[in-house]
Each structure stands twice: as C-alpha cells, then as structure tokens.
Amino acid sequence: MKLTPTQGHYQTQSPMTSAHIAQTMTLLYMTATELLQTIDVELSKNPALELINERRCPMCGRKLPPQGPCSICSQPKTLDPGETIIFISPRDDFFTYQGSSSSSLEDYPEDPFASIQLDLPTYVLQQVAPDLEVNEREIAAMILTNLNEDGFLTIEIREICRFLHTLPSKVEVVLKKIQRCDPLGVSARSVKEALLAQVEFLSETTGIPEFVRRAIKDEFELLSRHQYSELAKRLGTTVQKVKLVSHFISENLNPFPARANWGTIRNPNDSTPNVFHQPDILINYLNNKPGNPLVIEIITPSRGTLRINPLFKHAVKDQIGEKQEEWKKDIEKASLLIKCIQQRNNTMRQLMEKLVATQKSFIIHGDTYLEPLTRAQVAEELGVHESTISRAVANKTVQLPNRKIIPMAMFFDRSLSARAILRNIIANENYALNDTEIQEELENLGISVARRTVAKYRAMEGILPAHLRRIEKFATT
DNA sequence: CTATGGCACGGATT
C-alpha cells in the first residue's frame, strides 16, 4: 500500500507493520456503528487509550469549533476543484442526526426518467385498505396526506379529531394499523415511536431480546448516544447485554421508516423488511440548496477525540519488569488503533472522491445516470488492492441529497441505469410492448442487451409481462 | 405460433 502524492495532508505516516495492515482491513469492513462499538470495547479494556472531550479534525488533528468540518481538510480539491466538499465528520448522535430536515422533496430536481412509482401515501393506503372500517377511511387518508418525507406524522392527533369530528382513541386505532404497513413504523410521530412500532411488529414473529423495549421507551436519549455503561445502570443490567440490545436495534430497526431505499423495486410478497442501517456517508447540497456544490460527510463515530493517555505513558517509565512490558503493549495497541482509524478515514475519503467524481450525475439526477463502474477500476485508479475497495464498500450505506439511503454497492451496479431506462420506456409506452420490442428500443438508445436480459430486468423491476400489462394498463378487452 | 420464464453455462467480478 502506498501513499498517493495527492494527499497533501498532515497525517503522520509511520511505516506500516503487518499488524497495522491487518487491522486497517478489519476496520474498513465496519460500518460507522460497528466501529463505534469496537472503539468502546477498546476503551474499556485498554487503559492507555483515552477519550478526551474535544473536537479535533480526524484527518489533521487540528482543534475544531463545536460544529462543522475542518476548514483546511474540507477544502475542495484535486479531482473536482471548487465543486465538491468532502470531509470526515465525527458524530455521536446516532439516532438523531438527519441533516437539516427543512427542505422538502419537491425542491429537488426530478429525474426525468424515473417517473413512475407509487408515492408513499398511495403505497401505504393499498396495504391498509382491506383492514379499515368504512368510517376509518377518512382518518387514514388524513394521516397519510400529512406525512413528511421520512414517513413521520406532521400533524397533531387532536387536529385530526377537530377536523373530522372524531375521538382521539379512534385515530389511535387507525394509526396503529398504519404503523404495521410496509415501511414499518410509518406515521409515527417520532423516531422513538417508529422504533417501538417496529419492535411490536417483530415481536409477533421473532423473539426480541429483553430490555430492547425499555431501552427505547425510557432511556432513548442514552441509547442514541451509545452511553452503554450509564444505560446498563439504569436498566439494572450489564454492559454486555446493553450492547446486544444496541446491536439488535441497529441491525433490525430503522429509525426513519420511509427514508430507506424508497422508490426502488419493492416486492410486496418479499418478507424482508425494508431496513437499512444508519448511513455511513451523508451527501447533501451545500446549505441544502440544490445546485450548490455537494457536501460529502463521512461519518466517523466518536464523542470526542481518541488519544494515548499522557499520564499513562508517563507512568510506564516508573514501572518495572513484567508490568512495564504489558503496559508498553497497551500503548502500542492503542496507537495502532488510532493510526488504523486514520487510515480507514483516509481510504474512505479517497474512495468517495473517486465515487463522486464519476457518479455525480447519478447522485444529483437519479438512477438513469449511473455510470458503469467496477471496484477493480476504482482500485486501480487509487493504487490500492481490489479487496481494499470491496471491504470499504461492503455493508455501508450512503444517504443521498434526496434523503434516500442506498447501499454503497449501488454505485457499482452494472444494470441500474439500463433498468431505469427500461422502466421509463414502459411507463411511456402507447401499447404493451413485448420484450423483443423493448430490446430494440433499448438498442436505439445505445444499450445493447439480449432479449432474455430484458425479461430479467423487467422481472427485477416487478413489471408485468406484455400480455398482462395490456389488460391492466390499456383496458382493451 | 409467439412471448415468457426456467435452467444452466461461461465469463466477469469480488
């Protein structure tokens, strides 16, 4: 692994040991959430490692103001001068960050091709409709028309009551029904409520670890800050168990019901719930204004800055014999961890630079603009091994400016844009085109795929074959 | 007879 000359930054790069490389690799695999957990583990068992309550830039180590990125390291650079701001962002507020939520979806440029998808209210309505009493319908309608883009209810229950002349208890009933629909927890009034709704639903089919409910219900604040020891105390249990709880939550629950992956294919009979982890990368427009440069925020979890405890380091000298050896090892391990985290940040940033440079229009304009890209290409351009990129991409998610959360691997999807165009062709067809005709149409647009492949794409998008579309879309009996 | 889906093969990707 070699350093690229473009990195004019200040990391002190000492020669790498094999242990260093190995650990960097494992850290790369981890999502932000997992990384936080390993750091916590390390902190608790390694006395040489210390967390100081001070914001510092993870790249260069400068002190930072309470908010915002490092002014030096976030300078737009190299590939894309003046266009993209990219920085590593230390955060601790895991379940609560959401960028600034003021902007609504309408503000964003539409993908001219990606036009046909159900909007959230319709999609949910289709699911609840069979379960609703007649007099519950208008309540449901009102709830569903007052959701924001994350799927939260933006209106007070009593307002609904006043408007529809009904009882709060009635509204609650409908609300409960809606919350059981596909973006599980949709129509909740807070992250907390959304999570609880999801727990309720899951508990019917699978087991829920103990304390999960209580942790969310009563100690949500502590939970979202990952303050395990305090949490354990309050719940009257061990830190171990609390970690299990936290892990369960991040694996199985989604704090923002409608934000995950909305608008891609969704298969009603596919039982895997629409759950994604917290994003590891946030992409936004500067000041949330479309048209502004992109701001890439790479999340690195921390409540402060990690460093080697100077007192401990000092104390080593006074120790003798075995004890000293042991302590030295601790220091070594601690500094290794810190270096590896830096390395991880560095790799992630380089990767994102490349990714944004090539996939910018995808990020801004949507699926159809995805450029074909392989991990191998990126690896070569960055001069790192393929597996490094694979690891960096695996299991991570990215939140786009339109606030959808997508798996990072989507940047490498070979057929996404072809499928998006296919969707569009079918949306605009005048009669039900068969697969061969679609294939020709795609050929005209410069996409050559086999007829058989068209069928596959169609299936992936959940689009019916021609003869069935004829009945459904064009009522030609 | 035509349109589509299943299975399996081979090359690319991870």
Add this chain to the structure above:
DNA sequence: AATCCGTGCCATAG
C-alpha cells in the same frame, strides 16, 4: 475460490 450476471436454449402457457 466463490459469486454474480448476461445469455442461449428449450419447455410451456396463452
């Protein structure tokens, strides 16, 4: 070495 993806061939449903 394992997996994914596009494709061709063939069976079958309409």
